[in-house]
Amino acid sequence: MINNELCTVVSHKEIAPSVFELILEGELTSSMNEPGQFVHVRVAGGIDPLLRRPLSIADIIKEKNQFTLIYRVQGRGTSILAGKRPGDKIDILGPLGHGFPVSEVKPGDTALLVGGGIGVPPLYELSKQLREQGVKVIHVLGFQTKEAVFYEDAFRQLGETFIATDDGSYGEKGFVTDVIKNREIAFDCLYSCGPIPMLKALKNAYGKDKKVYLSLEERMACGIGACFACVCRMSEDPDDSSYKRICSDGPVFAAEEVLL
Amino acid sequence: MNRLSVELPGLSLKNPVMPASGCFGFGREFSQLYDLSELGAIMIKATTVEPRFGNATPRVAETPGGMLNAIGLQNPGLEKVIEEELPWLEQFDVPIIANVAGSYEEDYVEVAREISKVKNVHALELNISCPNVKTGGIAFGTIPEVAKSLTKKVKEVSSVPVYVKLSPNVRDIVEMAKAVEEGGADGLTMINTLLGMRIDLQTGKPVLANKTGGLSGPAIKPVALRMIYEVSQNVDLPIIGMGGIQSAEDVIEFFYAGASAVAVGTANFVDPFVCPKIIKELPELMDRLGIDHISDCTGRSWNKHARIAHYRP
Ligand SMILES: Cc1cc2nc3c(=O)[nH]c(=O)nc-3n(C[C@H](O)[C@H](O)[C@H](O)COP(=O)(O)OP(=O)(O)OC[C@H]3O[C@@H](n4cnc5c(N)ncnc54)[C@H](O)[C@@H]3O)c2cc1C
Ligand SMILES: Cc1cc2nc3c(=O)[nH]c(=O)nc-3n(C[C@H](O)[C@H](O)[C@H](O)COP(=O)(O)O)c2cc1C
Ligand code: FES
Numbered sequence: 001m002i003n004n005e006l007c008t009v010v011s012h013k014e015i016a017p018s019v020f021e022l023i024l025e026g027e028l029t030s031s032m033n034e035p036g037q038f039v040h041v042r043v044a045g046g047i048d049p050l051l052r053r054p055l056s057i058a059d060i061i062k063e064k065n066q067f068t069l070i071y072r073v074q075g076r077g078t079s080i081l082a083g084k085r086p087g088d089k090i091d092i093l094g095p096l097g098h099g100f101p102v103s104e105v106k107p108g109d110t111a112l113l114v115g116g117g118i119g120v121p122p123l124y125e126l127s128k129q130l131r132e133q134g135v136k137v138i139h140v141l142g143f144q145t146k147e148a149v150f151y152e153d154a155f156r157q158l159g160e161t162f163i164a165t166d167d168g169s170y171g172e173k174g175f176v177t178d179v180i181k182n183r184e185i186a187f188d189c190l191y192s193c194g195p196i197p198m199l200k201a202l203k204n205a206y207g208k209d210k211k212v213y214l215s216l217e218e219r220m221a222c223g224i225g226a227c228f229a230c231v232c233r234m235s236e237d238p239d240d241s242s243y244k245r246i247c248s249d250g251p252v253f254a255a256e257e258v259l260l
Numbered sequence: 261m262n263r264l265s266v267e268l269p270g271l272s273l274k275n276p277v278m279p280a281s282g283c284f285g286f287g288r289e290f291s292q293l294y295d296l297s298e299l300g301a302i303m304i305k306a307t308t309v310e311p312r313f314g315n316a317t318p319r320v321a322e323t324p325g326g327m328l329n330a331i332g333l334q335n336p337g338l339e340k341v342i343e344e345e346l347p348w349l350e351q352f353d354v355p356i357i358a359n360v361a362g363s364y365e366e367d368y369v370e371v372a373r374e375i376s377k378v379k380n381v382h383a384l385e386l387n388i389s390c391p392n393v394k395t396g397g398i399a400f401g402t403i404p405e406v407a408k409s410l411t412k413k414v415k416e417v418s419s420v421p422v423y424v425k426l427s428p429n430v431r432d433i434v435e436m437a438k439a440v441e442e443g444g445a446d447g448l449t450m451i452n453t454l455l456g457m458r459i460d461l462q463t464g465k466p467v468l469a470n471k472t473g474g475l476s477g478p479a480i481k482p483v484a485l486r487m488i489y490e491v492s493q494n495v496d497l498p499i500i501g502m503g504g505i506q507s508a509e510d511v512i513e514f515f516y517a518g519a520s521a522v523a524v525g526t527a528n529f530v531d532p533f534v535c536p537k538i539i540k541e542l543p544e545l546m547d548r549l550g551i552d553h554i555s556d557c558t559g560r561s562w563n564k565h566a567r568i569a570h571y572r573p
Pocket of ligand 1: 219251
């Protein structure tokens with residue numbers, strides 16, 4: 001169920017340069033189930049900025065009615081968000097969209113979770129849920145530099161974790177796809193979130209013979225499926241008008257279903 | 261007495277507040293949030309003869325106090341709207357205003373003829389003003405003679421009253437309004453979005469894939485008010501006003517300018533509960549302003565004979 005609630009900031013800290021971990025408390029946590037769903041955040045009252053900002057749910061802590069967002073300061077909206085302090089209230093709409101299908105893997109299977117930069121956050125809740133289900137998880141996480149790396153230890157506690165950096169300043173130098181190839185990582189199902197070129201490379205490499213699920217991003221207005229701002233094209237498109245809304249049909253799709 | 265009820269051609273509204281076309285889809289998403297029967301009416305997404313995918317993404321960009329959109333009339337097409345969307349909406353006690361669009365005169369005529377036969381469609385909104393569609397569309401809305409002729413053709417085939425949606429992207433809005441009045445329009449809806457653009461500082465290229473888009477939201481409110489103020493004094497058609505409405509105060513301001521009902525667009529994205537909130541807040545605001553019935557204040561800004569509001573402390 002979609003809720004709208006003023007949630008309370010429990011903690012807020014910078015975990016890498018310009019990357020913040022924001023823990024919020026609110027009743028709507030009880031509606032959060034699927035990893036990969038997101039919330040639509042109104043960072044300020046009034047009309048500046050006007051629109052909400054979509055941010056993925058990184059961690060759900062049901063017992064405490066709390067959830068975590070991890071975001072990078074990008075522009076005006078996220079800069080304002082970065083100024084919130086414990087005790088402040090933030091207007092949250094959510095949970096929104098459909099997340100990663102955890103039932104696609106069975107206990108004993110291996111799931112490969114591939115994240116790029118600020119696409120890493122939703123994989124944390126996903127990994128937690130897969131682990132609870134008895135699925136073996138392997139993480140391959142790509143960051144720009146050593147400084148940009150976050151949540152490495154948290155992921156390591158859930159499963160084997162490889163880090164790749166663009167400049168080679170930490171972990172392995174190069175793309176996440178290189179790491180998967182070089183290390184010959186075997187898996188039953190692949191889940192990923194990150195920049196489009198990375199998702200494309202994964203789809204091309206594994207989309208044909210493996211189960212691959214990708215979380216997509218697009219500029220949004222309503223976030224609930226009503227305005228058609230965030231559509232993507234589908235692979236099967238008989239009359240040139242087939243589409244999916246990333247906010248409400250997604251953000252997670254089976255790789256073969258959508259055109260990237 | 262229902263102080264919020266409004267009578268307009270084809271429309272007996274329990275209150276004057278409705279979501280604007282394109283900002284509410286066909287109602288399905290918002291129905292998960294509240295009972296759509298609370299609304300005065302619903303203006304559904306533009307419908308064209310064939311299904312349309314619309315423009316490439318990005319389709320929206322934020323602007324100070326507003327947003328640009330270039331959706332490009334994405335819709336499932338006339339057949340699906342008639343067979344699936346409108347019957348689904350029948351479960352609610354709310355009149356539907358169908359937004360009619362196309363690239364050619366024949367398209368508008370066909371959609372209007374068929375969609376106006378559907379039971380819960382109480383009026384049409386002729387969208388001659390979408391700035392985001394390459395062929396036709398905007399031309400219908402900027403040339404008075406063309407708009408008049410289209411209105412006439414649609415009136416001939418429509419089974420329900422026809423409201424024409426005016427574009428603000430014109431030299432003389434009053435001239436446009438008069439032209440569609442002569443064409444036989446039953447009412448006006450205004451305003452549609454203002455053509456605008458934004459450029460990405462990193463790439464140096466327009467943010468929107470379509471390059472330009474329609475500006476909506478609080479930023480356009482003064483333009484909408486001015487245009488409604490001018491048009492309402494010069495034509496005899498009722499006006500459904502829109503453009504940046506976010507609150508009960510805004511609604512009254514639009515009535516004062518000359519509107520007889522209002523539509524809320526962009527604000528639904530900011531606060532999805534905005535329509536029922538405004539409807540709930542209106543009576544209290546009317547008490548404070550000394551307004552007995554909402555219709556009493558249409559055109560108060562220019563009507564010499566309008567009763568002066570007696571402020572109550
Ligand atoms: C489903 C989804 C989940 C996301 N999850 C996360 C997350 O967990 N952590 C994180 O750091 N970022 C995430 N993002 C990206 C995040 O929404 C943008 O970085 C943020 O909206 C930027 O806002 P701003 O005001 O700082 O930037 P500005 O550039 O000032 O924003 C201007 C406008 O563009 C939109 N916009 C800008 N960049 C993006 C983008 N990449 N995606 C969508 N809209 C954008 C904004 O929402 C706003 O409407 C997610 C995006 C989507 C669609
Ligand atoms: C995302 C979006 C889609 C729209 N689609 C349509 C449409 O299909 N047909 C139409 O007549 N107007 C459309 N409009 C215009 C609105 O109905 C309205 O006239 C305009 O946005 C001004 O009102 P607002 O400032 O309250 O949004 C759209 C506006 C937005 C923001
Ligand atoms: S953001 Fe409105 S449909 Fe996705």
